[in-house]
Amino acid sequence: MAxxxxxxxxxxxxxxxxxxxxxxxTLITAPAAILIGRYFRGRSWWFKAHLYLQSVTAACLILVFIVGTVAVASGRSHSTQFIGSKADAHHDLGLAVFILLMSQYLLGVAAHYTHSAGPNAGEKSAFPTLTTPKHVLRHIHVFCGVAMTALLYAGVKTGMDEWNMVSDMGTLVPEGVVVLYWVIFGIEVAVYLFGWLMEPIRAGAKSSASSIEAAERDEKSAEGEA
Structure with missing residues (x-):
């Protein structure tokens, strides 16, 4: 459209x-916060960086909610975006994200003050992230964070679709923007899943190294006794 x-x-x-x-x-602060938690939990600075990024995410999403509501309320012709001929999943996703944001942020702060056995406690497991003894709030916080980010990705995609339908300028989202979105989305999801893939590989490597060290100790002990 012109x-x-x-x-x-x-x-x-x-x-x-x-x-x-x-x-x-969606594409910067929330994924960065999750990936820091995924890859750098053993570093002393990880929580401060995670909290800062999630705080920026929260601030952005509050502005998203406010500005989006103002836009829809800016004229009678736009009121049908909530309930009417122009209604779509974008607004429902936005509300779900906002609820999850509040829950996830508060859960994260609360979970920080609960006990965790530490990153090495579950190292004998193929998936220490899941098996390390920790408070249930920590598991819920992680789940809510991943779910919120997934809904954010969906929200951006449906938002681009909605622009094509409700823009007063009558323009479409440029194809390059859509392609860039999918590229960034693919990279971020792949990096996150790679972290899970590496857990059993690292666990196997640690197990093999421990077995070798134990065998070497036994051999040295036997030589000493001889």
């Missing part, structure tokens, strides 16, 4: 701001 001659109106400006904050949270 761009209207009237330029960018108030509704579309709000939607663009809504999209910018959503992309910062």
């Amino acid at each position: 761009k209207s001659t009237g330029g960018i109106d108030y509704h579309d400006k709000m939607i663009i701001a809504h999209a910018v904050f959503a992309c910062i949270a």
Whole structure:
């Protein structure tokens, strides 16, 4: 569709701001916070970095919620985006994300003050992340964080689809933007899953190393006795 001659109106400006904050949270800060928790939990700085990134995510998503609501309320013709001919899954996803955000953020702070046996306690397991003794709040926090990020990805995709339907300028999301979204999405998901893939590999390597060390100790002990 061709761009209207009237330029960018108030509704579309709000939607663009809504999209910018959503992309910062979805494609940068939320995945970065999760990946830091996935790969760097043994570092002393990981929690501060994780908390900072999630705080930025929370701030962005609060702005996303506010700006999006303002955009929809900017004119009678846009009210049908909630309930009506232009309603879609985007707003339902947004509400679910907002609820999960509040829950996940509070759970994360609360979980930080619970006991965990530490990163090495479950090293004999193929998946120490799951088997390390820790408070149930920590497991719930991780689940909510991953679920929220998954909904954020879905929200951005449905948001691009919605722009094509409700933009007052009558423009479509550029194909390059859509491709870039899928590339970033693919990389981030692959990096996260790679961390899970490496857990049994590392566990197997540690087990083999421990067996070799034990055999060497037994051999030296036998030589000493001889």
